[in-house]
Amino acid sequence: MPDKTPIDISAVTPRRIDGAVHDSRRHESAHKHVSGEALYVDDIAEPAGLLHVQLGLATRAHARVLSLDLDDVRRAPGVVAVFTAADIPGDNDIGAGLRHDEPLFAEDVVQYHGHPLFAVAAETRDQARRAAQLAKAEYEDLPAVLDIAAARDPGTLVTPPMTLRLGDAEAALKTAPRTLSGRIKIGGQEHFYLESQIAMAIPGEDEDVLVHVSTQHPSEVQHIVAHVLDIPDGAVTVEVRRMGGGFGGKETQANLFAACVALVAKKTGRAAKLRPDRDDDFRITGKRHDFEVDYQVGFDDQGRILATDMLFAARCGFAADLSGPVTDRALFHADNCYFYGNARMSSLPLKTNTVSNTAFRGFGGPQGMVAAERVVEEVAFATGLDPLDVRKVNFYGTTDRNVTPYHQTIEDNIIGPLVDELEAWSDYRARRQAIRAFNAANPYLKKGLALTPVKFGISFTFTPYNQGGALIHIYTDGSIHLNHGGTEMGQGLNTKVAQVVADEFQVDIGRIRITATTTGKVPNTSATAASSGADINGKAAQNAARVLKARLVEFAAGHWNVPQDAVVFTADGVRVGDQLLTLREVVKAAYMGRISLSATGYYKTPKIHWDRAKGQGRPFLYYAYGASVAEVTVDTLTGEYVVDRVDILHDCGDSLNPALDKGQVEGGFIQGMGWLTTEELWWDAQGRLRTHAPSTYKIPACGDRPRQFNVRLVRNSPNVEDTIHRSKAVGEPPLMLGISVLHALSDAVASVADHKICPQLDAPATPEQVLATIERLRERTA
């Protein structure tokens, strides 16, 4: 029994725990990141006899495989085994949703340049890489559809399209005082997580296999591995301590690598690891979908939008993957913050002979929002109003004009006051004047300014994914072992969930042991995606902690003979009646009293429902808001530009961790800016991706960050919904703040035609794209 030391409670100074919720606590692994001690999959000690695996890739975009001669591969130095589709004991199918449209290894037909045909396992990675080049394949070329333009005619879809309708768009467009139409092209984006895809499998006894893999979705990897090997899910354990970045690129894309190493491991009885070279990673993993959006808008002379009709054509690649929900989410965000009154929006998820596109931070939402902002910009140029004024006049209302095209009523709208605050804080109007003066005085350099808002719906639109689980053990020394279904990819999820649990037990966060996500502890988890990580796993962990606390309270009350409400977890210890005990003392007593010190927790998001066929429901629990003002300077002789200044105001509700959230806002903004500016994916006429490494694919570098970068979180704005400590999700929404840069560039370009013509600047706005747009405007005004 612990010592019962009576103390005078009143003499104890209330103490705040280290790492409480709402504190700017550092990332739980920060000290390991900076010292190189944080272990990623490739850093885990390799089991003896580990085989290194590489993939053999197709060299045609669309072709029948007439023959595949792997003799030279097998004979190459160090090669232990070679596997093709014929060696797969289960189903040759690794796609999300198991539609049989995405094989692990292509068989009779290859559907994109880079399609994996086989895997080779060798003693060293170098040997495996060299051997993989020695395959001799004979192909019979088939017609290859490489881009959206080419895909429209056959019009083959990878997944059923969706249409949303609000009011009667067709009729309202006929009666609107003014109408216009146009098309915007929006490029795709490579995730460029710094840690490329990787998986390592360790075979166990019977059917068991353990897979260490860099994935956002361990449960799906587990299912896919089991499916490919034809073994029960329960035989497969998938473990993820951390990823070196994910951004959606490891939601489904890890399936291939995990399934491949699991196959090799079970076939050879040796551990197997597959780490593709960066170029292969680029070639064979999906990217953000590029879109072409056709729009028609009806409006009045005050710039008020009366109706929109929009068609979202997306390059999906050869298989469905997540293209259905991605193109759906594009439609869900094609209103952004604007009430259209009457709207029709449809998706066109087109099949192409390119790598199958996938999730990427925002998940189609950014493309929808870019289209919305183009529509607003067109209306601004048509009416001669400042785009900001057109934006404001079309903002959703709070009590009326608040129904979205998918018939969800917006109940938490704060975009109006948020934008007002940002407009004042950023000095938008005065800078608008200063920029006009600068442009008048400068023949070669032109400045541009734009404020764009963001409203992003939070919840998976696939309703069953909106559930989370957690597992907490308390050991008899009082240390707390925390596990949950979410994965850490840098966003600080583990830190936030640990803060939640620390807060429940009122212990310093250092007492919480953060552990690797594993399907063996918390099963049937959802992908860490849709910005939902902290929302669902934080709530689930809180639930587990409360279950344990309730047990301890009940036990302590009985054990020390006090009322249950006299047992309180405080920062100084557990107050039990008039005595203060350490958690360790309470836990030890509970163990002796035969109380279970392990509990699972669970959470499912309330209120949401969605009927896709009808296009109606409440897909989102709530919305996150934000806005950004960007100022740029453009060289009108070369199209080069710099981002001079950016001011951001972003809504994280009552932030769980303002420092981490600010990191998400800044990083998301820069990633969104990169998508719309320098990040250009370029395929050649043979369907080969030629921008397949950082030497050719240019994400923002340090010098590209705005030199003046002012970022604030909205103050005193708790979530109206009962989310974890009234916080809001933050992973994806800030990416779309980067749209302000595209519009600032457009504003600068427009100055060459005295702001009379909407530039219709497409994305990515590379220097070449900017110059071409400038020249087009000059020709029209010449």
Added chain:
Amino acid sequence: MAHRTTIRFLLGNEPRTLTDVDPTLTVLDWLRGTERRMGTKEGCAEGDCGACTVVVGRLVDGAVKYEAINACIRFLATLDGCQLLTVEHLKRPDGALHPVQQAMVDCHGSQCGFCTPGFVMSLYALNRAEAAPLEGVLDEQCIDDALAGNLCRCTGYAPIVAAAQQVRNRTPDHIDDALPSVTRALAALADDAVVETGRDGRRFLAPATVDQLADLVLSNPDATIVSGATDVGLWVTKHQRVLSTVIYTGRVAGLARITDRGDALELGAGVTFTAAKAALGRLHPDLDELLRRVGAEQVRNAGTIGGNIANGSPIGDTPPALIALGASLTLRWGAQRRTLPLQDYFLAYGKQDRQPGEFVESVTVPKPGKGDLFAAYKISKRFDQDISALCACFLVTVGDDGLVTRARLAYGGMAGTPKRADAAEAALLGRPWDAAAARDAKAALAQDFTPLSDWRASAAYRLAVAGNLLLKFQAESVADAPATRVLAQRTQGRPAGCDIAKAVPHA
């Protein structure tokens, strides 16, 4: 020639002597594969992301000079005579984080953490660079340049820049404490022997003198001559080429010499971009700016002027500038030397005027004189650490009568070689240097070039910008010219410290 068959260097303070070293084994693969030091990461294996950044110390004029380099494309054997520092060396002996590491933690400079060790090493190199001011706000340009070769996909860089600011006041650390003994150890490793190692019949040769180099190249005409390996490294990591004989020039005393000949600068082939930037930058600010934008810090510390010329790439950034300035190239074959105008070295795509057994020894760059107008422009999707879509360097001499007496318009990225625009030059000669002349020269470019379309730019863009840059050059040469450069705009009137470092305001 004295031969040594061992590779000797310091890993931290620990002496290492290796034999039978694979000539193209990279520092990164050795660290991770052999030493199992897992802090240094592979992000791209082509020297473009910086996740593998390590710091190499080498003796320069008796003092240890520390520079960040990419371990992924650097061959291990080239570290002979150097000290290698990795992220694992930064923690203090008592286990406490180094100030640059602590600053990264304090400023929330890591998210996923994978790029972080590389950033930490670049920050460490910046922190101990001579250029860094000891107090006061570190110039943001200086920070951007130091970090341009490190990509981060999570943070957006602001907190990392804040960390760089936090550690600007440097105090001696445990690495400084060891400096006297390290200096002695490195001095003891220096010798005049030809280093020879290798395995499986492949050889690595590292001479110590120019004459040794000349003999080795002559007797191994098929050898691959390697300086910084910032290109050859990719032949190995990306194309998996097997190099049978590698001759490394980095140990050669005298090859990295810069000599001022009064009206010209002579740069040895082994002069790094970093060293060339300092020397050429004094001739003209555009040369400083052009060299600032060659690769990034890690690449400039390794790559050389000689390598940039010798490999004959049509998109190397220094040849257009050197051609515009009228540089001449000295090649050496055994004891013989020959000199030719640099432009004549580039015969065709992939073909240069270099015979087997011959190597580039030096390049001589005439200094611009009175009446010379000069400009250098690099156009790429991204300003930092990018390869040119096109590079344009112009030298125009205007006589006392106001007429153009000399025009040297050199372009990269417009043809299979770095090439002068003959027709455009002809359009300028003998004419007043005015906008009309520039417009005519622009129109003449269509006769000079039929550029390619590729992922860096379309042919139309290349040709349009090649011409527009002539207009820009002319506009800039007028007194009181309006602003023409966006990068200069960025650094103008900006407060060095923005609020990126401030605490997060939150209720």
